[in-house]
Amino acid sequence: MSTDELVTHVVAGTAVIVALSHLLRSAARKMRQPAVIGQILAGLALGPSLLGRLPGGFMDTLFPAQVLPYLSVVAQIALVPFLFAVACELDLRVLRERRRAVPAVAVCGFVLPMLLGGGAAFAIAPLYTPPGGTVGGNAGFILFMAVAMAVTAVPVLASIIRERGVASTVAGVVSMTAAGVIDAVGWLVLAAAVMAGGSSGQEHLSLPATTVLFVAYMAAMLFAVRPALHRWLARPDAVPGGDLPVVAALAMASAWATSALGLHVIFGAFVAGLIMPRGANGEPDATLVRPLQDSGTLLLPVFFMVSGLSVDIGALTGRDLALLGICTAVAVVGKIGGGYLGARIGGMPSREAAVVGVMLNTRGLTELIALNIGLQSGLIDQSLYTVLVLVALITTVSTGPILTLLRFPGPATATATVPAESPLPAHTTPDPATDPVAAPPGTSDAKA
Structure with missing residues (x-):
């Protein structure tokens, strides 16, 4: 296939993907689901689960x-600006009210699901044999299952938080920040899993070196980087929006750095967003963040x-459905239980702690990234990949x-959940009609 033909196919394919994603995203909103659910369904529909089963090839x-x-x-590439914008939306000032909550939620929301996920690797042994051989002694597969049960989809969680208008609430910010910490550690463990049992042929640094x-x-x-960026953006001759190339280059460079470490581009993009200087209102410059969010959201489908x-959902067998039931139960119990326990240890009320646990149970985008890495590295095969994708969708x-x-x-009462003594200003809620995945960053919320 010539270069011109490749370009033609890529452009045509992208057009179909974006159009179908928009339609299903709108349908998801009407059903009171995160817009990203429609995007996931669009991806499944264009694969062997639906389009591949139609006659005509x-x-x-x-x-x-x-x-x-x-x-x-x-x-x-689309993941980089998208995740960068997600991190920029975090309003970390709320954490002044809950200094203990985030570490406790991050630890419990990661360790408990990890333990249950590692145990699940042995529990499903009668039903599934990983590509690397039996579970016993297969450290790579055990670590991978542990991580698969422990990650939280920061992008999807941000979308839910944005659409509900609760980015400035304690539960919203604790959940988002803890999820960022969980996924950061999760990438390290995933890298260890790939090094221990991966067979992709890709060169990896040793875990200590990483x-x-x-x-x-x-x-x-x-x-x-952060102090230098702050000085640069605050210079007297700075033009609003004129430093967008600098910020975009920073996001890409940070993504490259973590990718080179085997931690995936998504984490570097998230860190770059976290270090973005904030203004007096606690928010980054919207003229710098919003364009990156919009570009990432547009191509994310x-x-x-x-x-x-x-x-290929149609290829699932009875054994696969049994795997689905076990993995879903482990995923839900581990995440909701770990998040709830951590929030209670951190001093949050019971109801808010339950909300945190439920929020951490979202897996969507981040889980799909981790599953793709596991599939490409030979840690799992396509049957378990399909099962775990469905777990991510269900949760x-x-x-x-x-x-x-x-x-x-919801949006109308969201700010009431912030402690009265909190120095936070009133929070604005993005308009879903003009917002891609629910209202990207640069505005004021948390990420999708």
């Missing part, structure tokens, strides 16, 4: 094998489509209804 015509690597590159370089990277971002190509879809049962406030 439409899937292979629209997405020939030669084009998929290029679509994967587009998908990875840890040392990661600490050095974080120190550089916090103590060198490509990632879901690439992920959906490895999912994410159930988040909204459970929050409603818990009477978690």
Whole structure:
């Protein structure tokens, strides 16, 4: 296939993906689901689960094998500005009221699901044998299952928080910040899993080397890059929005650094967003953040489509359905239980603690990234990949209804959940009609 033909297929495929994603995203909102659920369903529909089962070979015509690597590159690039914007939306001032809550939630919300996930690797042994052989002695598979049960989808969680208008509430910020910490540690453990049992052929640094370089990277971002960026953006001759290329380059460079460490681009993008200087109102410059969020949100459906190509729901067997039941139960109990326990230890009321646990149970985007890494590294096969994708979908879809049962406030009452003595200003809620995934950053909320 010539370069011109590749470009034609990539452009055509992207057009179809974005259009279908928009339609299903709107449908998801009407059903009071996070908009990102529609995007995930669009990705599944364009894969072998639906389009691939239609006569005529439409899937292979629209997405020939030669084009998929290029679509994967587009998908990875889209993740960077999207996750950068998510981190920028965090209002960390709320944490003054809950200094103990975030560490406790992060630890319990990661360790308990990890333990249950590692145990699940042995529990499903009679039903599933990983590519690397039996579970016993297969450290890579055990670690991977532990991480798969422990991660939280920061992007999807941000979308839910944004759409409910609760980005300035204690529960919202504690959940988002703890989820960021959980996923950061999760990437390290995932890297260890790949090094222990991966067979992708990709070169990886040793775990000690990765840890040392990661600490050095974080120190550089916090103590060198952030002050320098603050001085640059605050210079007298700065033009509103004129430093967008600088900020975009920072996000990409940070993503490159973590990718080079084996931690995936998503984490570097998130860290870059966290160190963005804030104004007097506690929010970053919207003229710098909003364009990046919009660009990432526009192309994000490509990632879901690439992920959906490895999912064939129609191929599930009775054994796979049993795996689905076990993995879903482990995922829900571990996350909600761990989040609740951590929030209670951190001094949060019982109802708010339950809300935190339910929020951490969202897995969508981050889980799909981790599952793709596991599949590409040979830690799992396509059958378990499909099962775990469905677990991510089930846990994410159930988040909204459970929050409603818990009477978690919507946009109209969201600010009432912030302690009265909190120095936070009134929070604005993005307009879903003009907001891609519910209202990207640069505005004031948390991420999708």
